[in-house]
Amino acid sequence: MIVAMSLVASLLVPGGPGGLTVPGAEHVVTARLDDLTTAGTVASGHTDPADWAGLHPAATVNPTGVPGVQIDGYFPDTSTTNATHGWNHDSQFVIRLPDDWNGGLVVTGTPGNREQYANDFTISDWVLAKGYAFAATDKGNTGLDFHTDGRRPGDAIAEWNERVTQLTLATKAVVRQRYGRKPARTFMAGISNGGYLVRWQLENRGHLYDGGLDWEGTLWRLKGDNLLGYLPEALKAYPDPEGVRRAGFAAGSEFLWPFHRQHYWELTQQLYQRELDPSYEGAPADYDYAERRPYAAVARIALTGRITKPLITIHGTLDSLLPISRSSDVYAEMVGPHRPFRYHRVEGGNHLDGLVDAHPGRLTPMLPVFRESFAELEAWVQSRR
Known part of the structure; x- marks a missing residue:
């Protein structure tokens, strides 16, 4: 601390x-x-x-x-x-x-x-x-x-x-x-939790930056979608494909689910539940965010969408840890059309670029999109001067 x-x-x-x-x-x-x-x-x-x-x-x-x-x-x-x-x-x-x-x-x-x-x-x-x-x-x-x-x-x-x-x-x-x-210009950039940090800084400390690039940032929201909501849903439904898709994971991403179920879904849910709701003692798949309501803890870290400087968000449509429909799609709605925001949904992108090599031809690497988007951010910020 x-x-x-x-x-x-x-x-x-x-x-x-x-x-x-x-x-x-x-x-x-x-x-x-x-x-x-x-x-x-x-x-x-x-x-x-x-x-x-x-x-x-x-x-x-x-x-x-x-x-x-x-x-x-x-x-x-x-x-x-x-x-x-x-x-x-x-x-x-x-x-x-x-x-x-x-x-x-x-x-x-x-x-x-x-x-x-x-x-x-x-x-x-x-x-x-x-x-x-x-x-x-x-x-x-x-x-x-x-x-x-x-x-x-x-x-x-x-x-x-x-x-x-x-x-x-x-x-x-x-x-x-x-x-x-x-x-002369200060940018913030980050991946996953690092992307969350970009969003939070531009919402709360925007005077320190000229813009930011958020690569699939984690969405923390007081009420509504966050990973303590959809990860338990996916854990409870797996391996039923319809149930996992109802939890927000995209059709077409099924080939990625076994790896993420084994290595990420339960571990991630447990780590953040222990941080935000440590008194819970049940199974990860049984966690019910709406019932538990750890609102006091989440309120301290929650995002609002009220960015004050240019922000570009990129997110893969096959993200199998932070599904796009329940994370960046939601954040884009929170930001709304009147704030300086650009959003690139990357067809075939996943949360972990390292899995591109494990599935040749099936995933779109996110890193080249990040580099293209950084150049876009530079030009966008320059045009606003």
């Missing part, structure tokens, strides 16, 4: 400008690298491939050769779910500052309950090559025990949003020190 402290950690950049500080950081380590992309950071030990395993198709080709400075560290926190670097300390972050800067900044939070390097292959490599500074947070808690962080139901997820805000403010200060001026 967040600890109110006002520490400023000083650091010197070898071979570069000295005296950079990360406002609020308790610990930092900095390095000048010949290549900030995963092509270089895997070899140098400045990323962890396990963080981004399964998030992209094997045939993906990424840019390489982006020299600059990497800062790793953590903000004050009391939880210890993240063991990266042997720190055993949550609220870890990474900041990357390319030498050839384009004036922009991209901030991310991680998908699932992964650690701070989870977006390195899918997002960081791409935006660094375009000249953006990049920052990512572990969201303040990680792993299957993330729900043990905090004192009240909903504390752990609520912290995710605060940690993104914290990192955004700190990185803007670092960027200004490094390059002599503040970012």
Whole structure:
């Protein structure tokens, strides 16, 4: 959970400008690298491939050769779910500052309950090559025990949003020190839980950003569709295809259900039920959100659709974890036609791009759509200036 402290950690950049500080950081380590992309950071030990395993198709080709400075560290926190670097300390972050800067900044939070390097292959490599500074947070808690962080139901997820805000403010200060001026534009991007963070920031902290790209964000809604509603329905119905489709999973996605039933549906339901409704002791398939009404916890993290800056959402029509009909279709309705929102339903896309290789020719990779949509966001924001 967040600890109110006002520490400023000083650091010197070898071979570069000295005296950079990360406002609020308790610990930092900095390095000048010949290549900030995963092509270089895997070899140098400045990323962890396990963080981004399964998030992209094997045939993906990424840019390489982006020299600059990497800062790793953590903000004050009391939880210890993240063991990266042997720190055993949550609220870890990474900041990357390319030498050839384009004036922009991209901030991310991680998908699932992964650690701070989870977006390195899918997002960081791409935006660094375009000249953006990049920052990512572990969201303040990680792993299957993330729900043990905090004192009240909903504390752990609520912290995710605060940690993104914290990192955004700190990185803007670092960027200004490094390059002599503040970012001309700041974007937020994320996948799954990271997409949820994009939505929440643009609804509640829009003044910090110029726009956002949400890749199949998780929908948290006080009343109505959220994963504590449809995942129990799917669990109870499976393997009956009509019942699973009634839970919101698309016709044509049946070949994906066994994998998701085995690895994701029950686990995901249990993790978030333990976070938001920890007193429930029944079977995951028997959970009834409307009856349980964990409204006090969900209200702290719920989305409203009231975005204040341009947002692009992309979501696959065959998503078999967060079915499109009960997540992004619903969020698009919540946003409505009068706010700055664009929505791309990707035919044949699934929640996990890593499954593209397991089902050749049957799934549309989402990563190329993400890259196209990022370019669209850049042009859209520029046109509004």
